[in-house]
Amino acid sequence: MAAIGFAQVSLRVDQRIEQNQEAWYLFYGQADSARELLSTIASSLMTFTGVVFSITILVLQIASSQFSPRVLRTFLEDRFTRFSMGMFVGSFTYAMVLLPEVREPTDQHPAFVPALSIFLAFVLVLLSVGVFVRYIHHMAHSIRAVHVIHRVADETRHSLARMYPEQAREPVAPVTVPRTPPDQEFPHDRPPGVVMAIEEAELLALACDRDVIIALVPMVGDFLPRGAPLFKVWGQGRLSLDELRDCVVVGEERTPYQDPAFGFRQLVDVAERALSPAINDPTTAVQALDQLHDLLRSLATRPFPAHLRVDTSGRLRLILPRPDWEGLVRLGLDEIREYGESSIQVARRLRAVLGDLLSVAPADRQAVLQEQLSLLEASARRGFHTEVERRSARLGSTQGQAPGSTPAPGP
Numbered sequence: 001m002a003a004i005g006f007a008q009v010s011l012r013v014d015q016r017i018e019q020n021q022e023a024w025y026l027f028y029g030q031a032d033s034a035r036e037l038l039s040t041i042a043s044s045l046m047t048f049t050g051v052v053f054s055i056t057i058l059v060l061q062i063a064s065s066q067f068s069p070r071v072l073r074t075f076l077e078d079r080f081t082r083f084s085m086g087m088f089v090g091s092f093t094y095a096m097v098l099l100p101e102v103r104e105p106t107d108q109h110p111a112f113v114p115a116l117s118i119f120l121a122f123v124l125v126l127l128s129v130g131v132f133v134r135y136i137h138h139m140a141h142s143i144r145a146v147h148v149i150h151r152v153a154d155e156t157r158h159s160l161a162r163m164y165p166e167q168a169r170e171p172v173a174p175v176t177v178p179r180t181p182p183d184q185e186f187p188h189d190r191p192p193g194v195v196m197a198i199e200e201a202e203l204l205a206l207a208c209d210r211d212v213i214i215a216l217v218p219m220v221g222d223f224l225p226r227g228a229p230l231f232k233v234w235g236q237g238r239l240s241l242d243e244l245r246d247c248v249v250v251g252e253e254r255t256p257y258q259d260p261a262f263g264f265r266q267l268v269d270v271a272e273r274a275l276s277p278a279i280n281d282p283t284t285a286v287q288a289l290d291q292l293h294d295l296l297r298s299l300a301t302r303p304f305p306a307h308l309r310v311d312t313s314g315r316l317r318l319i320l321p322r323p324d325w326e327g328l329v330r331l332g333l334d335e336i337r338e339y340g341e342s343s344i345q346v347a348r349r350l351r352a353v354l355g356d357l358l359s360v361a362p363a364d365r366q367a368v369l370q371e372q373l374s375l376l377e378a379s380a381r382r383g384f385h386t387e388v389e390r391r392s393a394r395l396g397s398t399q400g401q402a403p404g405s406t407p408a409p410g411p
C-alpha cells in the first residue's frame with residue numbers, strides 16, 4: 001500500500017513537470033525506452049524477492065535441523081528480514097504501478113513519460129541492491145550458534161524482568177489455601193492449545209468483585225486439552241466461563257512473553273541437539289550453558305512472586321501456579337547433564353555453574369544445587385570409566401577445559 005501511494009504521489013508531481021524538460025535526475029527518453037526500463041526493473045526486483053525467499057527458507061531449515069524447531073520463531077520475527085521483503089516487494093509494486101502510466105502520443109492524448117518517477121524507480125533498485133547485500137550478511141550472521149543462543153537468552157532476560165521483578169508481590173499475612181472441594185469448576189471448552197498468557201490483574205479484580213477465590217489450574221506454558229480443568233472457584237459469587245476465559249490466552253505454541261521457562265527450554269534444546277551423536281558439538285552446548293548460568297545466577301537471590309494473591313484486606317483471592325527455583329534449576333541442568341554424560345567439557349562446565357550458584361544462592365535455595373552436584377557425580381561415574389577421567393571431570397571450568405581449572409565444591 002505504501003508503494004502504491006508513493007507511486008501515485010510521484011506521478012502527480014510528474015504531471016506538473018513539463019515533458020522533455022532536462023535535468024540530471026530526470027529520465028530523458030521515449031515512451032518505449034521508459035517502458036522497457038520499468039519492465040527490466042520489475043523483473044529484476046522479482047528475482048531479488050525470489051532469492052530472498054529461497055535464502056530465508058534455507059536458513060529456517062538449517063536452524064530447525066541444527067538448533068531446534070522452537071528457535072524458528074526468532075527468525076520469523078526478525079525485523080530486517082521483514083524489511084528486506086517489504087523493500088523488494090514494494091519496489092516491484094512501484095514499478096508495476098508506473099508501467100501503465102507510460103503513454104505513446106495519440107490524437108486524444110499527448111505522450112507521457114513520468115521522468116521523475118522513473119528516476120525514483122532507479123533509486124529504489126540501487127537501494128534494493130544495498131539491502132540485498134546487507135541481507136546476505138545478516139542471514140549469514142543470524143545462523144551462527146552464538147547469535148541464536150544470545151538472542152534466545154536476551155528474550156528470556158526480558159521475560160524474567162517482567163515476571164520476576166526485584167520487588168516481588170507477596171501476601172501481607174499468612175493465608176490458608178482451601179482444602180475443600182471447589183464450589184464451581186470450569187473446563188476448557190475450546191480447541192486444545194498452550195496457555196500463552198494470563199491477565200492476572202483482571203482475574204484478581206474479578207475475584208474481589210464476586211467475593212470468591214479463583215484458582216487457575218494450568219501454568220503458563222502448559223498444554224491444555226479440550227475438557228481439561230481450567231479454573232476452580234471457592235465462594236458463592238457466580239462467575240461465567242466467558243468471564244474467566246477472557247483472562248487466559250490459549251494459542252498454538254509457547255512464547256517468552258509471560259513464560260521465561262520457555263527460554264530455558266529453547267537453550268536446553270540447543271544444547272541437547274549439539275550433544276547428539278549426529279552433531280557432536282560440546283562447545284555449542286557449553287555456550288548454551290553459559291547463558292543458562294547467567295539466567296540462574298540472576299534468579300538465585302531474586303524474590304519469586306508468590307503463587308497466592310490477596311486483596312487489600314489480606315484475604316486470599318487468587319491462586320496461580322508459577323515456576324519455582326527448584327523447577328528452573330532442574331529444567332536448565334538435568335537434561336544437559338544426561339545428554340552430556342560422557343563429555344568432559346560439559347561435566348566441567350556444569351560443575352563450575354553449580355559451584356558459582358552455591359556461592360551466591362541463599363541457604364534455602366542450596367538444597368537443589370547440592371542435589372545437582374550429587375547427580376553430576378553419579379553421571380561422571382557412569383560416563384567415565386577410569387578414576388583419572390573422573391578426577392579430571394571434577395575440575396570445574398567456565399570454559400570446560402582443564403588448564404587453569406580449580407576444583408568446585410561438591411562430593
